Amino acid sequence: MDFSSKLLENAVNEVSRLPGIGKRTALRLVLHLLKQPTEHTKYLTEALSVLRNEVKSCKKCHNISDxxxxxxxxxxxxxxxxxxxxxxxxxxxxxxxxxxxxxxYHVLGGKISPIEGIGPQNLQIESLVEKVRNGEVKELIFALSSTMEGDTTNFYIYKQIEKYNITTSTIARGISVGDELEYADEVTLGRSIVNRIPFENSLKA
Amino acid sequence: MDFSSKLLENAVNEVSRLPGIGKRTALRLVLHLLKQPTEHTKYLTEALSVLRNEVKSCKKCHNISDxxxxxxxxxxxxxxxxxxxxxxxxxxxxxxxxxxxxxxYHVLGGKISPIEGIGPQNLQIESLVEKVRNGEVKELIFALSSTMEGDTTNFYIYKQIEKYNITTSTIARGISVGDELEYADEVTLGRSIVNRIPFENSLKA
Known part of the structure; x- marks a missing residue:
């Protein structure tokens, strides 16, 4: 793209570095800001700057917190x-x-993903193991996405803590509520049969 | 959405005011910024602020310019x-x-659109008529989108300048290069027959 303005080009380039936003979308967003009152851009940039510079992570669970x-x-x-x-x-x-x-909660900050260069040392795993070691935790529920990376991360953490003998569980995998059975993939359907639950439990919640 | 952080909530709200960006996308973008080095947010916000405060519009054509x-x-x-x-x-x-x-070029800054509350006085139409009145312009080419608003704007401007007796034209409407004829809409196809061009012209460009 050939821009008539260096300032515009620079702004479009910065916005298009955001994930899922290409040059055309970035240009559309930037032109929108130019049509709005100056305050709109001021509020937006201030909110982002203040967030980036002042936000903390909870020292216990590592969630984003003020x-x-x-x-x-x-x-x-x-x-x-x-x-x-x-x-x-x-x-x-x-x-x-x-x-x-x-x-x-305990927020890991990501999943182990060798492809993206994210190893256990980049995540809040050590502090989780520490909590377990100290006896602060009696039950650990794994609620990561049901993907290769999620399963790998679950397994890695499980291996670190199994010797401490606490209850561990993972959220149930199965057919989504409201889903037609015929469209369910076979792995999910298979697991939902193996891990079937007492009928009276399905009446709760 | 319930946010654990007011700063995060504020940033998400501001980002989601941009067109085509909902709360979920805004949250994804903001969390991405939090994972990146602080400089990324700094460059982004500075580029937007500088653009908004310093960009000019060309005094002749009203295009964005430094x-x-x-x-x-x-x-x-x-x-x-x-x-x-x-x-x-x-x-x-x-x-x-x-x-x-x-x-x-002459950049209008929009199209006449009563629904969006944009009238002729909100666009750079007066300065265009002024150029024609001064004799600066010999030929005017209308290159607005082929929509109701575009056609209305063309017609409004045409009515203002027809007495000055300059050449006016509009960019050709017709079948896109590479398009299958059977998928063309009938209005476009009809116009492309009415406004057919000498065959030797089609060999150029």
Whole structure:
């Protein structure tokens, strides 16, 4: 693309470095900002700068937080001995939305992925093992995505903590509520038969 | 969405005000920035702020420019008497890419659209009529989108300038190069028959 303005070109290049945003979309977004009042751009850039410079991660669960201890970890009504292992804040938000979990979280910050160069040392795994070693955790629930990377990460952590003899579980894999059986993939369907649950349990929640 | 951080919530809200970006996409973009080095956010926000505060519009064609007169208007090799009327900078870039036009542009900054509350007074129409009145323009080429708004804008401008007796034309509507005839819509196909061109012309460009 040939730009008539270096400033415009620079802004488009920076915006197009964001994931899933190409040059054309970036140009559309930037031109939109130019048509809006100056304050719009000011609020946007300030919100991003302040977030990037001031946001903290909770010292206990490593979730994104404005305070040293996040709201969930600081809540005295949560069961501190049940810890749900998740990848990032979006998973915390998704599980919180279900209102089915009253324990604490441990945010890894990603999954082990050799292709992307993410190893165990890049994730908050050591601090999780430390919690288990200290006896702070009685039950660990793995709630990572059901992918190769998620399974690898689960297994890696499991191997580190199995000697401490705590309860470990993983969220159920099975047919989504509302799904037609005929469209389910065979691995999911197979697992959902192997790990079938007592019928009366399916009446809850 | 329930956010664990006000700073995060604020940033997501600001990003999701951009067109075509919802809350989930905004969250994904913001979390991406948090995973990147701080400089990434700094460069992005600076590029946007500088652009918004310092970019100018060319005093002659109203295109986005870093200087008072844009590169195209300042180029002595362009034919100053042929002016192509376009909606915004993207159209200028698209036409410049064809390398088929050697005249100048006039950027309206939008199209007349009562639904969006954009009337003639919100666009750079008066300055275009002024150029025609002064005798600066010998030929005007309308290159707006072939939509209701584009046609309305063309017609409005045409009515303002028809008394000055200059050559006016609109870019050809017809079958796209490479298109199968059977998939062309009937209006386009009909117009392409009415406005057929001498065969030897089709061999050029």
């Amino acid at each position: 305070t040293i201890l996040c709201e969930i970890c600081a809540n005295p009504n949560r069961h501190t001995e049940v810890v749900c292992v998740v990848e990032d804040i979006r998973d915390v938000m998704a599980i919180e939305n279900t209102a089915q979990f009253k324990g604490l | 200087t008072i007169l844009c590169e195209i208007c300042a180029n002595p090799n362009r034919h100053t008497e042929v002016v192509c009327v376009v909606e915004d900078i993207r159209d200028v870039m698209a036409i410049e890419n064809t390398a088929q036009f050697k005249g100048l």
